[in-house]
Amino acid sequence: MEIVKRKIDRNLSREKFDYLLSFVNEKEKKKILRYRRYEDSLRSLYGKIILKDMLNLEKVELEYNKWGQPKLMNEDKLYFNISHSGEWVAVAVDEKPVGIDIQEINKTDLDIAKSFFSKQENEYISSLPEEKRIEAFFMLWTLKEAFIKAKGRGLYISLNSFTIDISNKKPLLYNEENEECELSLERVEENYFMATCILEKSF
Structure with missing residues (x-):
């Protein structure tokens, strides 16, 4: 299992936020921007960017099971999970089903x-x-x-x-x-x- 945890930068500029947003697909972008509070959008975006960096993805493309659990699109051999609270965002990746x-x-x-x-x-x-x-x-x-x-x-x-x-x-x-x-x-x-x-x- 690989775990990466990172503190969010509450002072992240809007320009940097929009730049990072370009690395997720349109569906995920809408989900991120749907939050009312900027900090919640920031935490959600951080999780996707950490996942992108961990797996060296060009763009984060996700799909969801019937319970709303995300998985990598067209990928059945790799599992991930994301969590955030307060200042921290954490992502876990493994070849077995993983939760964090x-x-x-x-x-x-x-x-x-x-x-x-x-x-x-x-x-x-x-x-x-x-x-x-x-x-x-x-x-x-x-x-x-x-x-x-x-x-x-x-x-x-x-x-x-x-x-x-x-x-x-x-x-x-x-x-x-x-x-x-x-x-x-x-x-x-x-x-x-x-x-x-x-x-x-x-x-």
Whole structure:
């Protein structure tokens, strides 16, 4: 797996933005420009340009499955995934289905976990000292997002339909299908977690 992460330049000139925009096809260009906030357009564009550079593409040409997951047009042997949050954009590329998620750590209502996390995950968070619960929440959230993105079905998979155990050094997935995947988690700077997931077989 190859991963590239990059900070966005919020002061990027409009001229440079338009130049970079020329490296994506018209469909992607419209998607990027559809955002109301310039920063959101910038993050989306950065993801496509990072992918272009990683794969040495002349232009980014994507197609989408029925769940809205992007893939390279006319390419069935290479997988990629893009994530962005706050200042960071991250892209992962692999020969197996791959998911990546980066999340900024901020104050959040932990009651969200009761709705979206499994019973085991909620019990784990509750067992921790209060000052460590927010971090555990974001560790689990990024790992779970990375898994469902690797599956290629996005939020069509319920987040509480599977469990990720982070009580040991290596995160482990448990679900009814006994799927095998390689999960990893790292901290980016002080305020972000980034997780990746590689599936052992295609779906």
